[in-house]
Amino acid sequence: MPPPPASSASPAVGRALDILLFLAGRTGPVRAGVLARELGMPRSSAYHILAVLAERGFVTYLPGERAYGLGVAAFEIGSAYLRHEPLERLAQPVVRRLAGRLGQTVHLGVVYGAETVYLLKERPPHASAAGTALVTDIGVRLPAHLTASGRAILAHLPEAQVRALYPRPGDLITRTGRGPRSLAELLDLLAADRARGWSEESELVSEGLRSLGTAVFDHHGHPVAALSTTWRRHYTPHDPERVREELGRAAARLTSAVSGRAPGAG
Numbered sequence: 001m002p003p004p005p006a007s008s009a010s011p012a013v014g015r016a017l018d019i020l021l022f023l024a025g026r027t028g029p030v031r032a033g034v035l036a037r038e039l040g041m042p043r044s045s046a047y048h049i050l051a052v053l054a055e056r057g058f059v060t061y062l063p064g065e066r067a068y069g070l071g072v073a074a075f076e077i078g079s080a081y082l083r084h085e086p087l088e089r090l091a092q093p094v095v096r097r098l099a100g101r102l103g104q105t106v107h108l109g110v111v112y113g114a115e116t117v118y119l120l121k122e123r124p125p126h127a128s129a130a131g132t133a134l135v136t137d138i139g140v141r142l143p144a145h146l147t148a149s150g151r152a153i154l155a156h157l158p159e160a161q162v163r164a165l166y167p168r169p170g171d172l173i174t175r176t177g178r179g180p181r182s183l184a185e186l187l188d189l190l191a192a193d194r195a196r197g198w199s200e201e202s203e204l205v206s207e208g209l210r211s212l213g214t215a216v217f218d219h220h221g222h223p224v225a226a227l228s229t230t231w232r233r234h235y236t237p238h239d240p241e242r243v244r245e246e247l248g249r250a251a252a253r254l255t256s257a258v259s260g261r262a263p264g265a266g
Contacts, residue, residue, distance in 0.1 A: 015041055016049050020058060020074055024220065029067035029160050060164040069160030072113060087225060088119050090257045091216075095122045095227065098250040102243060104231045106250075109149035109213075110224065114165045115141040116150035119225075142205060145172060145186055146179050148213030149226035151199035155190040156215050156223040156263060162187065179204045198244055199226075208233050212243055214251035221263040227251045 018039050023030060036046035050068055053059040057073035091108045099106040099122040108120035118140050144150030145166070154162055166172060166183050179201075180186040193199040202210045213228035227250055229243060255262060 012045075012049065015039070015045060016053060019046070019049060019053065020070070023059065023068065023070050024074070024222075028158065029062050029065050029069040031065075031067045035068070060160055062160055062163070069158055069164075072161065072164050087258065091120055091225070091227075091254055094250050094254045094257070095120050098122075098227065098229070098246060099124045101246055102229055104229045104243075106227065106229045107149060109147065109153075109226050109228060111144050111150055111153045112141070114144050114171065116144045116147040116153075117141050118149075143173055143175070146175060146201060146204040147228070148199045148201045148211035148230075149228035150213075151190060151193055151201065152213035152215040152226040152228070153223040154186075155193035155199060156217070159187065162190065175205055176203055176207055198248065202233055212240075212247055214244075214247045216251050216254045216258070217260040217262055219259050219261060221261055224258070224260070225254075227254065 018041075019035060022035060022039060032046050032050055033043060035050075036043045039046070050059060050061075054061055054068070054071065057071045059068045059074070060071040061068055087110075088108070095106050095108055103124045105124070106122050107118050109116045109118045111117070118138055121138050142150070144154055154165075163183065166186065169182060172180055172182065172186060174181075180189055197214065199213045200211070201213075205211070209230055210233040211228050211230040213226045215223040216225040216227065218224045227247060229247060252262070
């Protein structure tokens with residue numbers, strides 16, 4: 001006798017996954033009643049499953065809106081696939097070529113929790129004054145709200161997820177005395193980054209250094225990584241506008257390589 005369908009063998013698991021997929025496809029928080037109606041499940045079941053998912057960090061509840069959005073755990077699992085070797089393997093030639101074209105150090109970074117984690121670092125073939133010592137080595141973790149690559153990713157996350165990452169004012173630490181000091185200030189910076197399509201930090205991580213970052217997207221248009229380049233604030237072999245253009249083209253190539261699409265693209 002064949003085994004029963006997975007949905008009938010474990011209906012709660014199936015409903016939990018339905019909820020996560022539903023929230024992933026929405027641009028903002030959703031009320032439990034709307035979610036239950038759209039998914040055709042009893043409201044009591046929806047509330048029970050949402051409570052369990054919230055406890056584990058997969059969804060977050062926004063009291064002011066009385067609605068639910070994806071939590072940090074969902075984002076971490078969703079981006080884990082591309083955080084490992086497939087992403088690094090596809091990104092390596094893109095990162096190497098960009099470093100050579102710019103004559104500057106280039107990184108591939110991801111966001112894990114509220115931290116930027118660097119997966120790749122490529123210095124230009126003939127390191128010059130731009131090749132100054134950096135703290136951003138492979139495996140290093142830095143506060144995501146201070147790094148260009150971290151902010152490039154945060155800028156394209158739902159606001160509910162960003163709020164979940166920084167629930168307390170003390171979470172917005174600084175390294176050089178500069179940077180956003182409140183969640184409202186951070187959200188304003190992210191809105192500006194999202195509108196222009198790139199992020200920039202100047203001396204937020206290290207004195208005298210400046211970085212630009214651009215997000216890389218998966219097939220849902222969600223940010224999974226970012227490319228960034230760093231140089232001395234008072235030195236660059238190129239006009240900053242060219243740096244932004246080269247960085248944007250490289251991020252678009254990597255997005256295409258992982259079969260992704262930018263938000264709003266067909």
